[in-house]
Amino acid sequence: MPVLSLILDVLFVCLCTSIYGIFRNRRKSLLPLPPGLPRWPILGNALSMPLTYAHVYYKRLGNKLGTKFIYLEAVGQPFLIINDFRAAQDLLEKRSALYSSRPQFQMTTEIIGLKRFFIFMPYGDGWRSHRRVFRQYFDPKYLPRDQEKQLDFVRKSLLPNLLATPEESREHVANCVGGLILSMTYGLPVKTRHDRFVRFAEKTFNDLAAATAPGKYLVNIIPQLQFLPDWFPGTGFIRVAREIVPELDELREEPYQATLDATDEGAVQDCLVSENVEKLRNTPDFDDQIAEVKEVARAVFGAGFESTAGITMTFILAMLKNHDVQRQAQSEIDSVLGPERLPTFSDLSDLPYLSAVIKEVLRWNPVAPIGVPHLTIDEDVYDGYYIPKDCIVISNIYAMLHDEKIFPDPEKFDPGRFIKDGNMANDDLLNPIDVVFGFGRRVCPGSHLAMSMLEITAASILCLFDILPALDTQGKAIDVVPEFTPASITSHPLPFECTFSPRKGKDVEGLLTEYINLEYV
Ligand code: HEM
Numbered sequence: 001m002p003v004l005s006l007i008l009d010v011l012f013v014c015l016c017t018s019i020y021g022i023f024r025n026r027r028k029s030l031l032p033l034p035p036g037l038p039r040w041p042i043l044g045n046a047l048s049m050p051l052t053y054a055h056v057y058y059k060r061l062g063n064k065l066g067t068k069f070i071y072l073e074a075v076g077q078p079f080l081i082i083n084d085f086r087a088a089q090d091l092l093e094k095r096s097a098l099y100s101s102r103p104q105f106q107m108t109t110e111i112i113g114l115k116r117f118f119i120f121m122p123y124g125d126g127w128r129s130h131r132r133v134f135r136q137y138f139d140p141k142y143l144p145r146d147q148e149k150q151l152d153f154v155r156k157s158l159l160p161n162l163l164a165t166p167e168e169s170r171e172h173v174a175n176c177v178g179g180l181i182l183s184m185t186y187g188l189p190v191k192t193r194h195d196r197f198v199r200f201a202e203k204t205f206n207d208l209a210a211a212t213a214p215g216k217y218l219v220n221i222i223p224q225l226q227f228l229p230d231w232f233p234g235t236g237f238i239r240v241a242r243e244i245v246p247e248l249d250e251l252r253e254e255p256y257q258a259t260l261d262a263t264d265e266g267a268v269q270d271c272l273v274s275e276n277v278e279k280l281r282n283t284p285d286f287d288d289q290i291a292e293v294k295e296v297a298r299a300v301f302g303a304g305f306e307s308t309a310g311i312t313m314t315f316i317l318a319m320l321k322n323h324d325v326q327r328q329a330q331s332e333i334d335s336v337l338g339p340e341r342l343p344t345f346s347d348l349s350d351l352p353y354l355s356a357v358i359k360e361v362l363r364w365n366p367v368a369p370i371g372v373p374h375l376t377i378d379e380d381v382y383d384g385y386y387i388p389k390d391c392i393v394i395s396n397i398y399a400m401l402h403d404e405k406i407f408p409d410p411e412k413f414d415p416g417r418f419i420k421d422g423n424m425a426n427d428d429l430l431n432p433i434d435v436v437f438g439f440g441r442r443v444c445p446g447s448h449l450a451m452s453m454l455e456i457t458a459a460s461i462l463c464l465f466d467i468l469p470a471l472d473t474q475g476k477a478i479d480v481v482p483e484f485t486p487a488s489i490t491s492h493p494l495p496f497e498c499t500f501s502p503r504k505g506k507d508v509e510g511l512l513t514e515y516i517n518l519e520y521v
Contacts, residue, residue, distance in 0.1 A: 031386040034071035034080060037061075044073035051216060052486040055369035055398035059083060062399060071385075075222055078391040083399035085430055091382060092374060092395060092439035100441040101375040103392045106223045108212045111241040114248070116295045119303050119372060120212075123441070131445060133296045137272040138184075140448045145270070146184060147345050150453050153180040153521055154460050155342065157192045160516045162465060163508060166500035169316060173457075174202055177309040178301075179521060180453065185297045186255045187271030188262060189520040197255055202309075204247040205302050209489050211240050252298045273297050300446070308450050310492030311367045315458055317482055317493045318361050318413050319467040325415055329354050330462050330503070339506055343459040345452070351459060356415040358455055362401075363432040364413050365484055369398035369491045371438045398491075400435050461500070464508045470497035 037045050049072065050057040058081045062070055068084035082088045092099045101123035108114050115121075118130035138146070158176040162169060171194070178198035179190035190198065210216065217237040219225040230238040262268040263277065276293040280286050319326045332353045337343060348355070374393040381387065402410035406429070407417060418429060433451065437444035444450070461467070469477035480496040502508035509516070 031381060031384065034069050034382075034385040034387070035065045035067040036071040036073075037065075039073055043075060044077075045079075046074035046222075048072070049074055049079075054394075055396055055491075058370075058394070058396050059399035059402060062396075069382075069385075078388045079394065080387055080391050081394045081396055083396045084403075085400045085435060087382075088395045088400065088435075088439050091380075091387075091393065092442075095380065096440035098376055098378055098380055099374050099393055101377050102442070103373050103375045105212060105220045106226055107217050107220050107237055107241070110223075111219065111226055111237060112208070112211070112244055112248070114208075116292075117302070118296060118299050122375070123377060129292060130296050130299070133272075133276070133293055134300065134445050137275060138300075138446065138449065143448055143452060146449055147452055147456075149180060149183055150449075150456055151344070153177075153183070153190075154457055155512070155515045156518050156521045157190070158457065159342075159460060159464060160512055160518075161193060162461070162500045163502065163512060163516075166465075167470065167497070169498065169500060170313060170495060173312045173316075174198065174309050176457075177312065177453070178202055178305050181301050181304045181308075182255065183269065183271065183521065184449075185272045185300050186259045187269040187274050188255065188258055189267075192518055192521055200247070201251055201301050201305060204244065204251050205306055207240070207244050208248070208302065209306055211237070211244060212489065248298075251301070252294050256294050256297065272300065303444075304446050304449065306490050306492075307367050308453055310490050311361065311450070311454055312457055313493050314365045314367065315358070315361045315454065316461075316467055316498065317480070317496060318357075318364060319462070320469065320480060320496070320498045321482060322413050325357060325413070326462065326467060329357050329458075330466075333459060333463050337463060340511075342511055343456065343463055345456060348455050348459065353415065353419075354455070354459055354462070356418040358451075358458060359418050359432050360413060360415040361454075361458075362436045363407065364411075365482075365491055365493070366397045366401055366432070366436045367490055367492060368436065368438070369396070370489070371395040371397050372442065372489065374440075374442060395439060397435055397438075400430070401432055406430055464503060464506060464511065465500040466503055468499050468501050470499045 037048055039045055040047070058070060062068060062081070062083040068082070068087050070081045070083070072079045072081065082091065102120050104110075104120075104122065108117075108120055116126065116130075118127055118134070121127040121130065153176050157179055158172055161172040161175070165172075175191075175193060175195055175198050178201055179192075179195055182188060182190055182195070182197055182201070188197075217240075218234060219237050225235065226238075228235050256273060259268055259271070259273045260277070263274055268274050273293060277290065280289050280293075283289060319329075329351075332351055333343065336347055336350045371394065374395070376387060376389055376391045376393060379387065379389045401407065404410055420428070433447075437447040437450075469480065472478050478497050480498065482496075483494045484491045485494060
């Protein structure tokens with residue numbers, strides 16, 4: 001009977017497949033886990049996982065255990081920490097189909113409710129669609145359009161403010177970077193100083209970054225804590241979430257509405273929101289699609305603002321602490337530009353020493369030292385070790401860029417490491433640009449915008465100003481000891497004092513005449 005025989009055949013094949021699957025899985029899971037620390041019953045390594053400077057701890061732990069990747073477990077949740085660039089490429093890039101999801105941290109997705117924030121979204125169609133909205137507007141081929149805005153913001157907002165009130169450089173950098181991102185996403189005029197939206201967004205995302213740092217709240221490790229009443233000791237995260245949620249909602253709705261109003265008045269500039277509103281205007285599912293655009297617009301601010309402002313402050317700190325480097329970069333800029341003009345994007349390729357300085361800034365204090373965690377969607381075997389499904393994978397970008405074998409004396413700020421035999425480009429050396437923006441399918445889609453903004457900002461500042469120590473009340477130079485934020489997914493310098501002095505031999509006011517005293521960019 002052919003039907004019966006067919007059924008038997010199918011059953012036989014299913015049985016063989018299942019037995020093979022069980023055998024294979026068993027074989028896989030019998031393999032050793034990657035090296036790690038001894039685990040306590042139930043808690044595993046939860047008590048050994050640091051709340052501050054996690055990247056430094058994991059680098060030292062890797063060195064101590066003699067391993068490039070470390071396996072830890074916290075209350076049953078597996079973690080793989082990758083301290084090595086090759087291993088990160090092997091897993092996150094070459095096997096990206098397996099390694100491109102994101103862990104759903106209790107604090108972020110459940111308690112704050114950020115389920116559709118595309119940086120944190122799990123791998124799948126929802127995430128793909130958010131990334132498409134981003135890419136369609138910010139494709140690298142449109143970089144010249146965005147560079148026009150970048151130049152506008154640096155010249156109209158940052159440089160005149162550094163000249164007028166040099167002691168407020170942190171505020172000026174934040175206003176310039178935040179204003180630029182607002183302008184690219186919402187197309188609204190931005191105040192050259194103290195823009196309200198920028199300040200609000202800065203506060204909201206600082207709070208969010210601090211609240212969502214892995215390890216900051218135990219609830220990320222023990223999700224059951226979310227069910228405790230808010231008076232219970234250790235439930236401070238509930239109050240933190242209550243403050244952040246309305247701020248995040250306002251940040252999604254208010255600038256979007258302002259863009260619509262400005263569009264009606266014909267006063268909006270080219271931007272992500274207005275282009276999408278126009279494109280989707282007559283589609284039947286306008287509301288759903290525009291809801292997605294609003295989420296992406298807010299995410300652009302969240303992802304691009306703190307990172308770019310943070311790395312710019314790291315650049316300023318590095319220049320303050322390394323006068324010889326500053327002088328050398330300035331003399332290169334002067335030799336290309338002469339005394340009578342400001343840098344443009346086409347000058348950057350003629351400034352190789354500055355390019356080495358930028359690489360060293362990215363390496364010295366990577367702004368996202370542990371990247372953004374990935375998650376495995378299936379089990380895997382690497383280098384003879386078993387890696388479980390649903391394992392949180394942390395790429396320790398800091399450890400990769402502070403590996404003594406690749407970058408001797410890694411804490412030293414030394415752009416010379418990227419220069420070989422007097423030649424300005426040391427191509428043999430690991431390029432920090434290939435590391436700091438992450439890996440695989442989740443790699444930072446805004447890296448071209450960030451690099452371009454950092455380079456033109458650095459060239460423009462060094463062209464006009466000396467970055468010098470501030471003076472104390474006795475007129476003595478204040479010595480700044482570099483310190484960085486302790487418990488955050490982004491690492492930027494803690495507030496430090498410095499001043500910006502117009503460079504001798506340059507008519508700084510003259511060069512900025514047409515940009516000074518503007519109220520809006
Ligand atoms: C120096 C500045 C920046 C650094 C160092 C940086 C770094 C990163 C890193 C490490 C990731 C995670 C990659 C991974 O999962 O492996 C990321 C993701 C992301 N970045 Fe950036 N970024 C910067 C600036 C920007 C800017 C300016 C934008 C937008 C204008 C942006 C948008 C994003 C987005 C949307 C994601 C999430 C991608 C996803 O999950 O699919 N970033 N960035």
